[in-house]
Amino acid sequence: MGSGYDWNAIFHGGGSLETQVLLTALALGIAVFLVAVLVPVLVRVVFLGIEWLFGLVGLTGVYKAIHRPEANWGPESLTVKLLRVVVVVLAGIGLLGIWGEIQPVLRVLQTFSIPSSLVIQSVITVLLFVGAYTGMGILHHWVEELTARSDRISAHQEEISLRVVQIIFLTAAAIAALSLWGIDLGGLLVGAGFLGIVAGLAAQQTLGSLIAGFVLMLSRPFEIGDWVEIGDHEGIVSEVTIVNTRLENFDGELVVLPNDAVGNATIVNRSTKGRLRLRVEVGIDYSSDPEHAMNVAKEALSEVDNILSVPRPRVITSRLDDSAIVLELRFWIDKPSARRRAKAISAAIRAVSGAFQEAGIKIPFPQRELSGREETGGFHVIESGGED
Numbered sequence: 001m002g003s004g005y006d007w008n009a010i011f012h013g014g015g016s017l018e019t020q021v022l023l024t025a026l027a028l029g030i031a032v033f034l035v036a037v038l039v040p041v042l043v044r045v046v047f048l049g050i051e052w053l054f055g056l057v058g059l060t061g062v063y064k065a066i067h068r069p070e071a072n073w074g075p076e077s078l079t080v081k082l083l084r085v086v087v088v089v090l091a092g093i094g095l096l097g098i099w100g101e102i103q104p105v106l107r108v109l110q111t112f113s114i115p116s117s118l119v120i121q122s123v124i125t126v127l128l129f130v131g132a133y134t135g136m137g138i139l140h141h142w143v144e145e146l147t148a149r150s151d152r153i154s155a156h157q158e159e160i161s162l163r164v165v166q167i168i169f170l171t172a173a174a175i176a177a178l179s180l181w182g183i184d185l186g187g188l189l190v191g192a193g194f195l196g197i198v199a200g201l202a203a204q205q206t207l208g209s210l211i212a213g214f215v216l217m218l219s220r221p222f223e224i225g226d227w228v229e230i231g232d233h234e235g236i237v238s239e240v241t242i243v244n245t246r247l248e249n250f251d252g253e254l255v256v257l258p259n260d261a262v263g264n265a266t267i268v269n270r271s272t273k274g275r276l277r278l279r280v281e282v283g284i285d286y287s288s289d290p291e292h293a294m295n296v297a298k299e300a301l302s303e304v305d306n307i308l309s310v311p312r313p314r315v316i317t318s319r320l321d322d323s324a325i326v327l328e329l330r331f332w333i334d335k336p337s338a339r340r341r342a343k344a345i346s347a348a349i350r351a352v353s354g355a356f357q358e359a360g361i362k363i364p365f366p367q368r369e370l371s372g373r374e375e376t377g378g379f380h381v382i383e384s385g386g387e388d
Helices: 017-056 060-066 075-098 102-112 116-149 155-180 185-202 204-219 259-264 290-302 338-359
Strands: 227-230 233-240 244-248 254-258 267-269 275-284 314-320 325-334
Touching: 017 075, 075 116, 116 155, 204 233, 204 244, 204 259, 227 244, 233 254, 244 259, 254 259, 275 290, 275 338, 290 314, 290 325, 290 338, 325 338
Parallel strands: none
Antiparallel strands: 227 233, 227 267, 233 244, 244 254, 275 325, 314 325
16 A cells, blocks of 8 residues: 555554554544434434435424434434444454454354354344334334323323233234244143133232222222212222222221222212212201291302302202201312312301201200190090009
8 A cells, every 4th residue: 555554464463552552542533423413424324314304295293203303212212222232343353453362353253153143043033122222212212292282192091001002012022033943832822821811810810900000090980189979989089090099088088999999999080070069958947948947048049169069959858857947059169179168068057057046947856745635535644543
């Protein structure tokens, strides 16, 4: 060569010490420049060109769905990392050649003599799992965007859905990799089938809870923080897992319910609509005018701060009791909770009781009227010291 250097000798460790040090510094500088600057820039330019091509054919939305330069799992990020690994490997080979250590490495590789087919299978296997990882990342980002735009998907549903899809991706990649390496999947599937039957028989209750957990996540009868009544249990939903649902009742106790029991029970959700109607019964004396008492009660309820004005409070005649005409007070509260319910009921009772007292409307005590039959002579009062 015109420079007078024997590059073949140099890259087999035949250069002087000064030349080796100079070439080592030069190789490291070039590698650092490629890794830190050139590779990211070139990859960015390439992906901008790909984006432009997608835009020409009207597939910009598809490109944006799969390409996220800020994400660690995106195609651009993975390409940069792969090229950086290639640069580092090539730089390492160059340094080994400069310092005359390439021959021992080549002899080791020749000793093991890895077949090319094995290398190809290994590369394809790695690409399968990289593809599965990239697919999971793309789906993760897509689900996050969908959750952010919609209030119908809870954080718990998002997490469970992502875990299920991740299992599907990894299982598909594993099956493809096993097939690539010539492993008979028939025996594995038969063994898995028998194992599934045995596990199903041994853990029917657990599997039932698992299936019920998925059904609850899809049907969404309640969310974390909702005030619910499930069968005989009432409280605030504190946690929902695949296996059970946890409530905190109003005595501060933690109630753990298996999901299969939750799925088979009647569920009353008092938080879904953001408001709740309450009912309180009050009795008035038979000598009182029911219409007047109803108007007095409605006016008293309309002045209670804990009660909504819309829908308006209502008072109806419920039934005729032994000692009283029973009126039913119906009113609404917002942001339902046990505390707000108790405060509203207490305030309503105090308001109506005070209004009835001011209006002279009597709330009677229980009383019973007794009468004797005429043919028996009725009742006889026995005087003190008298005979029967």
